[in-house]
Amino acid sequence: MKTLLLLLVSAAWTLTGAQLYYQGLMDYLENRLLAIEDRMQLWHDESHRYHTEMLDFKKLTAEVMEGLKSDHSSLFKDLEGAAVRVNRVEREMDYVEAQTAPRACANGADKVVEQDAWGLEESRGEEEEDEEWEELHSRVSDCVEILSGIRSVKIMKRVGSPKGMWTRDPRSSKVYVFNGTSGDAVLQFSSVRDFSRSVGVGGSGTIRLPSEWSGPGSAVYNGYLYYIKQDAGADVHVVKYDLLSGSVSDSAMFPLESQASVYSLNPETVADLAADDEGLWLLYASGDSEPNISLAKMDAATLDIEQIWDTRCPRENAEAAFVVCGTVYVVYNTRLASRSRVQCVFDVNDVVISEEAPLLYFPRRYGAHASLKYNPEERQLYGWDDGYQIIYRLTMKRKLLG
Numbered sequence: 001m002k003t004l005l006l007l008l009v010s011a012a013w014t015l016t017g018a019q020l021y022y023q024g025l026m027d028y029l030e031n032r033l034l035a036i037e038d039r040m041q042l043w044h045d046e047s048h049r050y051h052t053e054m055l056d057f058k059k060l061t062a063e064v065m066e067g068l069k070s071d072h073s074s075l076f077k078d079l080e081g082a083a084v085r086v087n088r089v090e091r092e093m094d095y096v097e098a099q100t101a102p103r104a105c106a107n108g109a110d111k112v113v114e115q116d117a118w119g120l121e122e123s124r125g126e127e128e129e130d131e132e133w134e135e136l137h138s139r140v141s142d143c144v145e146i147l148s149g150i151r152s153v154k155i156m157k158r159v160g161s162p163k164g165m166w167t168r169d170p171r172s173s174k175v176y177v178f179n180g181t182s183g184d185a186v187l188q189f190s191s192v193r194d195f196s197r198s199v200g201v202g203g204s205g206t207i208r209l210p211s212e213w214s215g216p217g218s219a220v221y222n223g224y225l226y227y228i229k230q231d232a233g234a235d236v237h238v239v240k241y242d243l244l245s246g247s248v249s250d251s252a253m254f255p256l257e258s259q260a261s262v263y264s265l266n267p268e269t270v271a272d273l274a275a276d277d278e279g280l281w282l283l284y285a286s287g288d289s290e291p292n293i294s295l296a297k298m299d300a301a302t303l304d305i306e307q308i309w310d311t312r313c314p315r316e317n318a319e320a321a322f323v324v325c326g327t328v329y330v331v332y333n334t335r336l337a338s339r340s341r342v343q344c345v346f347d348v349n350d351v352v353i354s355e356e357a358p359l360l361y362f363p364r365r366y367g368a369h370a371s372l373k374y375n376p377e378e379r380q381l382y383g384w385d386d387g388y389q390i391i392y393r394l395t396m397k398r399k400l401l402g
């Protein structure tokens with residue numbers, strides 16, 4: 001009996017122990033479940049957040065895609081436009097190539113057979129030519145520069161007519177403005193700065209010349225104003241006007257075969273005077289049937305003609321020219337103004353050889369130069385481009401003296 005009781009007690013105790021054990025297990029599992037539930041809630045929240053974010057992202061990409069699509073179509077349209085323009089330019093280039101002379105060509109000093117009218121001696125012998133060549137060579141030894149590039153461009157002002165001319169006297173620094181293509185008035189400014197600051201052309205001094213100038217072919221050089229005067233016939237006169245005393249100090253006549261302009265794109269330029277380190281030059285067309293530009297070296301003091309050359313540079317499609325260090329640079333363009341370029345070079349001393357002759361493009365402006373005047377002191381060009389007064393700074397290199 002005692003043993004049975006003991007057994008019962010021990011069984012009951014064991015039962016209670018098992019119960020306790022199961023209770024503990026249940027608690028544990030419940031806690032775990034709660035924890036898992038919590039975590040699941042967290043995951044759920046998080047996945048919801050991700051989902052929303054993804055939706056937002058999708059919306060964003062859709063928008064970006066939409067934008068890209070429209071960008072693409074506008075790009076495509078631009079591309080088509082560009083292709084059309086390239087085609088047009090190519091056609092223009094073809095036209096230009098067909099129309100104008102070969103690429104930059106340096107021409108030898110071909111002396112024109114002197115005309116009786118110029119009052120020069122008859123043709124000379126070989127030996128004399130050699131002597132003269134030597135003399136010329138030594139004369140230019142201090143001027144050994146060739147144009148190598150256009151360094152910069154500065155648009156100073158826009159005043160006056162689409163065509164005109166402006167220049168600066170290297171000696172006095174005064175600026176002279178020839179508005180239009182003819183007239184007896186010349187505007188004078190004390191400096192380039194004075195000119196660019198002036199309102200219109202007010203407040204400037206106006207010089208009234210005793211006769212009309214024809215075309216933008218004048219030059220101002222060491223206190224003298226040289227201008228072209230045309231009479232009723234084909235002949236032109238070069239008039240030398242003393243700016244200090246305000247009177248004509250000399251004039252010379254140039255008998256020409258027929259009336260012709262020196263540059264076909266600027267028919268108003270009857271003849272073009274140019275001043276450089278070596279003195280005064282005259283670019284002209286000897287007659288309407290003469291296709292090339294002629295060049296004369298003048299004595300700046302007496303207006304005597306010292307020598308004449310055929311530059312072999314065509315007048316056709318030329319718009320202007322300038323002389324640097326005894327070398328003529330002719331600037332060409334197209335009738336529908338595109339890019340001006342130096343496309344023909346002629347050196348009176350035969351020093352600039354073909355390889356050195358630059359094919360120089362002026363900075364991309366769709367204008368046409370009515371005139372280009374070189375200033376030897378500043379190595380600058382004073383250009384008149386469709387009513388804009390522009391300064392081009394030039395870079396030079398040494399001529400390869402043979």
Ligand SMILES: *[C@@H]1O[C@H](CO)[C@@H](O)[C@H](O)[C@H]1NC(C)=O
Binds near residue numbers: 159160180181200
């Ligand atoms: C320039 O000349 C044109 C005519 O060729 C004239 O109408 C204009 O008033 C002139 N401008 C100035 C600033 O003199």
Ligand SMILES: *[C@@H]1O[C@H](CO)[C@@H](O)[C@H](O)[C@H]1NC(C)=O
Binds near residue numbers: 290291312313314
């Ligand atoms: C004009 O120059 C070209 C070279 O550019 C030459 O072939 C032609 O003979 C010249 N014409 C005259 C009439 O001098």
